[in-house]
Amino acid sequence: xxxxxSHFRGVWVFLEGRAGGLRDVSTQLIGEGRRxxxxxxxxxxxxxxxxGVDALAERAIGFGLDRVIVVxxxxxxxxxxxxxAQVMAQLIRRQKPEIVLFGASKNGRxxxxxxxxxLETGLAADCVKFDIDADGNLDMIRPSFGGKSLAHxxxxxxxxxxxxxxxxxxxxxxxNPDRRGEIVHERVELSPQDLDAKLLEFDEFTxxxxxxxxxxxxxVSGGYxxxxxxxxxxxxxxxxxxxxxxxxxxxxxDSGWVPKTLQVGQTGMTVRPKLYxxxxxxxxxxxxxxxxxxxxxxxxxxDPKAPLFEIADYGIVGDLFEVLPEMIRQLDALKGGGVAGxxxxxxxxx
Amino acid sequence: MRxxxxxxxxxxxxxxQVDPVTQTLKRVGVPSEINPPDANALEIALTLKDRHAxxxxxxxxxxxxxxxxxxxxxxxxxxxxxxxxxxxxxxSDTVPTAYALSETIQxxxxxxxxxxxxxxxxxxxxxxxxxxxxxxxxxxxxxxSEVRIVDNTVRxxxxxxxxxxxxxxxxxxxxxVNFGCNKPRSPTLTGKIRVKRGGVIVHWSCADVGIDxxxxxxxxxxxxxxxxxxxxxxxxxxxxxxxxxxxxxxxLLDALIRDRVVAP
Numbered sequence: 001x002x003x004x005x006s007h008f009r010g011v012w013v014f015l016e017g018r019a020g021g022l023r024d025v026s027t028q029l030i031g032e033g034r035r036x037x038x039x040x041x042x043x044x045x046x047x048x049x050x051x052g053v054d055a056l057a058e059r060a061i062g063f064g065l066d067r068v069i070v071v072x073x074x075x076x077x078x079x080x081x082x083x084x085a086q087v088m089a090q091l092i093r094r095q096k097p098e099i100v101l102f103g104a105s106k107n108g109r110x111x112x113x114x115x116x117x118x119l120e121t122g123l124a125a126d127c128v129k130f131d132i133d134a135d136g137n138l139d140m141i142r143p144s145f146g147g148k149s150l151a152h153x154x155x156x157x158x159x160x161x162x163x164x165x166x167x168x169x170x171x172x173x174x175x176n177p178d179r180r181g182e183i184v185h186e187r188v189e190l191s192p193q194d195l196d197a198k199l200l201e202f203d204e205f206t207x208x209x210x211x212x213x214x215x216x217x218x219x220v221s222g223g224y225x226x227x228x229x230x231x232x233x234x235x236x237x238x239x240x241x242x243x244x245x246x247x248x249x250x251x252x253x254d255s256g257w258v259p260k261t262l263q264v265g266q267t268g269m270t271v272r273p274k275l276y277x278x279x280x281x282x283x284x285x286x287x288x289x290x291x292x293x294x295x296x297x298x299x300x301x302x303d304p305k306a307p308l309f310e311i312a313d314y315g316i317v318g319d320l321f322e323v324l325p326e327m328i329r330q331l332d333a334l335k336g337g338g339v340a341g342x343x344x345x346x347x348x349x350x
Numbered sequence: 351m352r353x354x355x356x357x358x359x360x361x362x363x364x365x366x367q368v369d370p371v372t373q374t375l376k377r378v379g380v381p382s383e384i385n386p387p388d389a390n391a392l393e394i395a396l397t398l399k400d401r402h403a404x405x406x407x408x409x410x411x412x413x414x415x416x417x418x419x420x421x422x423x424x425x426x427x428x429x430x431x432x433x434x435x436x437x438x439x440x441x442s443d444t445v446p447t448a449y450a451l452s453e454t455i456q457x458x459x460x461x462x463x464x465x466x467x468x469x470x471x472x473x474x475x476x477x478x479x480x481x482x483x484x485x486x487x488x489x490x491x492x493x494x495s496e497v498r499i500v501d502n503t504v505r506x507x508x509x510x511x512x513x514x515x516x517x518x519x520x521x522x523x524x525x526x527v528n529f530g531c532n533k534p535r536s537p538t539l540t541g542k543i544r545v546k547r548g549g550v551i552v553h554w555s556c557a558d559v560g561i562d563x564x565x566x567x568x569x570x571x572x573x574x575x576x577x578x579x580x581x582x583x584x585x586x587x588x589x590x591x592x593x594x595x596x597x598x599x600x601x602l603l604d605a606l607i608r609d610r611v612v613a614p
Contacts, residue, residue, distance in 0.1 A: 152576040
């Protein structure tokens with residue numbers, strides 16, 4: 001929206017519910033939104049479209065909001081692009097916030113992308129840091145190509161300034177049940193035509209294998225060098241010994257060896273484990289973007305010129321089919337005798 | 351049925367590496383490719399064309415060097431392609447890009463389904479697909495891996511945050527397609543011959559489409575990149591072992607335990 005920007009005031013965060021609570025990225029947004037609202041000397045508002053969400057709104061206040069705008073409508077019971085975009089567009093036009101933040105979740109991105117085109121205003125994707133510049137603009141900082149640099153995005157004339165925020169970059173504030181805030185119910189005109197998409201089925205992801213790479217202290221990640229999907233078992237065997245999770249490079253996912261949900265890198269997930277073990281991954285920048293902030297990096301590759309060695313804390317130049325079984329054997333020995341008789345390497349991989 | 355697939359040409363991702371000395375991207379001489387998620391979107395369109403009577407039109411916006419990717423798309427099986435190419439589009443962010451593509455889609459007309467990749471590998475915003483749906487006021491289903499046409503409706507399998515969803519919408523609608531959800535086919539000989547014969551790409555300017563010059567380009571984009579900081583990562587120890595596997599692993603585990611990275 002291009003109009004006198006002095007009319008725009010306040011910081012908004014779009015809240016997403018999940019299993020009766022707030023999605024973690026939403027509580028993280030409240031923490032960062034609080035800081036920005038204080039810097040601008042304006043109130044912090046959470047926006048919660050949904051149906052029967054007053055208790056959730058009440059709880060959200062405890063994370064640091066001044067008020068929550070609830071839009072309650074049966075049509076908003078589940079997330080749908082069009083009605084949610086209608087709600088946000090109407091509220092923004094009515095109340096003119098200066099800053100609107102979304103989680104960079106699937107739905108947050110779906111919504112932000114539609115909304116910024118409707119409102120004709122700037123939206124920065126996947127931000128990892130914010131500042132307020134000398135002119136009072138929001139400095140929206142995001143990793144740019146391959147995560148090797150940080151781009152500062154400004155939206156100087158258009159309002160509101162909108163950004164989506166990467167998960168697990170900001171720290172969720174502690175919940176204070178005594179915090180008082182205002183809950184405002186707003187009405188937004190929706191018509192049955194706004195329900196332009198019908199949800200036929202939902203299959204929840206099961207937590208296969210337990211630990212997700214984003215949550216693990218040790219991640220054992222495999223690349224094209226593994227040569228065959230069944231060799232991921234070798235990675236799993238090592239991860240099991242270390243209490244870690246397995247992940248993969250884009251090339252391994254691309255080859256159809258492991259699901260996309262395990263992909264580390266620019267178009268996959270970002271991990272920051274205590275130890276990242278890269279096995280048979282040469283190290284394109286897109287991969288680096290997803291793992292370079294790991295505390296320690298161990299690279300196992302047969303090619304001493306693999307670029308990933310450049311950022312390794314530890315490395316072994318060698319054949320992974322010799323190195324991994326040897327690591328597993330020695331780890332078992334360290335743990336006191338090991339697991340006698342348990343094969344550590346699938347026969348096919350020998 | 352007419353399916354429009356929006357694609358972008360990007361530098362080939364795997365070829366990009368960081369110069370260890372300057373810590374910057376080595377871009378010189380990097381070959382281009384169809385943005386990989388867009389190639390997955392094209393594959394979905396071509397699969398639908400295999401099953402239904404569909405015309406697949408590929409649309410891109412950019413310099414004429416993008417012809418390379420449009421020709422490849424036709425060689426893979428698309429029927430024809432449109433390149434919106436005009437200097438005044440240079441520097442457009444996602445707002446003018448979504449606007450300009452929407453106008454071009456309307457000029458192509460008669461569409462039933464629009465497909466885009468989930469995001470590009472060079473800018474990674476994922477904003478343009480939903481932006482087009484917003485402009486054209488179409489139903490949108492993002493992050494899909496499979497699209498079926500059933501009784502004149504679109505059914506799409508979406509990867510959401512916590513699970514997989516099947517959505518149904520009327521046509522026309524727009525879907526953005528997950529990177530890596532399929533294996534894009536190779537160009538065929540007949541496809542290559544069609545490209546060679548010519549006439550498979552049309553170039554349109556903003557004036558041809560009726561795009562308002564005051565709504566596109568760098569100056570009419572809400573966002574600007576004010577500056578770019580190179581991240582200089584702290585140097586890492588770089589203790590690399592080689593030679594006999596048994597010896598290297600022993601030395602490595604010693605180091606990991608001494609540094610308290612793993613517990614003995």
